[in-house]
Amino acid sequence: MKNFGLLFVCLSVIGAPHSMVWAAEVEYPIILVPTGSDTYTFPKGYQTPWDQIQIRVTEKLSPNLFVLHGSEGLDRLHPDASGGRVMVLFGPDGVLLVDTQSRQVADKTLAAIRTFSDGPIKVLVNSHIHPDHSGANAFFANQGAVIFGQENLRLDMINPQDVNGRPASPRHPAAVPVVTYQYDASAPGKPAVTLHMNGETVDFIPMMPSHTAGDTAVRFRNADVIYIEDFYRNVGYPYAAQRRGGSINGMIEAIELFQSIAGPDTWLIPGHGTLIQKDDLLPYRAMLVDILSWVTALRDEGKALEEVLAENLTAPYEQTTQGDTQRSKDRFITAVYDEVKDFPPVVNGSRTMPTHP
Numbered sequence: 001m002k003n004f005g006l007l008f009v010c011l012s013v014i015g016a017p018h019s020m021v022w023a024a025e026v027e028y029p030i031i032l033v034p035t036g037s038d039t040y041t042f043p044k045g046y047q048t049p050w051d052q053i054q055i056r057v058t059e060k061l062s063p064n065l066f067v068l069h070g071s072e073g074l075d076r077l078h079p080d081a082s083g084g085r086v087m088v089l090f091g092p093d094g095v096l097l098v099d100t101q102s103r104q105v106a107d108k109t110l111a112a113i114r115t116f117s118d119g120p121i122k123v124l125v126n127s128h129i130h131p132d133h134s135g136a137n138a139f140f141a142n143q144g145a146v147i148f149g150q151e152n153l154r155l156d157m158i159n160p161q162d163v164n165g166r167p168a169s170p171r172h173p174a175a176v177p178v179v180t181y182q183y184d185a186s187a188p189g190k191p192a193v194t195l196h197m198n199g200e201t202v203d204f205i206p207m208m209p210s211h212t213a214g215d216t217a218v219r220f221r222n223a224d225v226i227y228i229e230d231f232y233r234n235v236g237y238p239y240a241a242q243r244r245g246g247s248i249n250g251m252i253e254a255i256e257l258f259q260s261i262a263g264p265d266t267w268l269i270p271g272h273g274t275l276i277q278k279d280d281l282l283p284y285r286a287m288l289v290d291i292l293s294w295v296t297a298l299r300d301e302g303k304a305l306e307e308v309l310a311e312n313l314t315a316p317y318e319q320t321t322q323g324d325t326q327r328s329k330d331r332f333i334t335a336v337y338d339e340v341k342d343f344p345p346v347v348n349g350s351r352t353m354p355t356h357p
Helices: 004-025 105-111 139-140 152-159 248-261 280-299 306-311 315-320 326-339
Strands: 055-062 066-068 086-089 094-097 121-127 146-150 179-180 193-197 201-204 214-222 225-230 267-270
Touching: 004 066, 055 267, 066 105, 066 146, 121 139, 139 146, 139 152, 146 152, 146 214, 152 179, 225 248, 248 280, 248 326, 267 280, 267 306, 280 306, 280 315, 306 326
Parallel strands: 094 121, 121 146, 146 179, 225 267
Antiparallel strands: 055 066, 066 086, 086 094, 193 201, 201 214, 214 225
């Protein structure tokens, strides 16, 4: 019996290194639920059935860095996967969240987190203000999260405007960031905050006005991953939320920034669409520059917005743009048209933009 026991121990020791080698060979990212790629249509008056939407782990970016996203084909605004991506870093130091998904699925988002971590929710950083990314802020603040974000995001939350530039209802006080920072145009890409948590080094990098005026990219150095929020998307055409301070030119600057701060193997995680690497940004930049040039020329000729929209300037890109709805095209061209002349400045995190019929 003693010899048998010794043989068992020896075999266990011999087998252990093999197991560790196998674990070390796991390659990330692991895609558990691919982003939807169908052509989606919704009837007039369709309302998102929030009770049917599931929140699941869709990607694993390291052993303790997971991504949550919603169901495909149910959310009219985000049909490829409902809401915006949530990133979750977890471990003995607690949970760090990047964004919170939509308010209507807050309980489901927390339940998804609890399938892999029972740690306290300690830190939340908002990539930007839109409700599919910050809608559940108050819920997670009540779970114990300290909210970080750009000062422009905070100002926009407490001084909101409606589509006509009139004052709107502010966010719940618990949803507003309590730790803020600003973009420094003299040092683009410089982290405003660095946290050492759960074996990771996490940088909060304030962005120039691009998708909104309050964007933050979040870099996980050890995993070699950067959450790049929504200035880039490969579902539909570019969306500069100009009322929220966004800018087409800022998107071009953001792409140039990521060419310098991302490495050749860095994974870039957009809020919507598929995961990419920095070279995937270059065709997107080329499209932005091309459309900006065309619209500038047409507006210099005195063309009205309706005439510019009728030019169908996005036609060369339709075959390579998933989800190229008419709404997405018109929103993109209208944003470029509004930016090339008399573009309003950012005030309190937002711009007072012209309205169009």
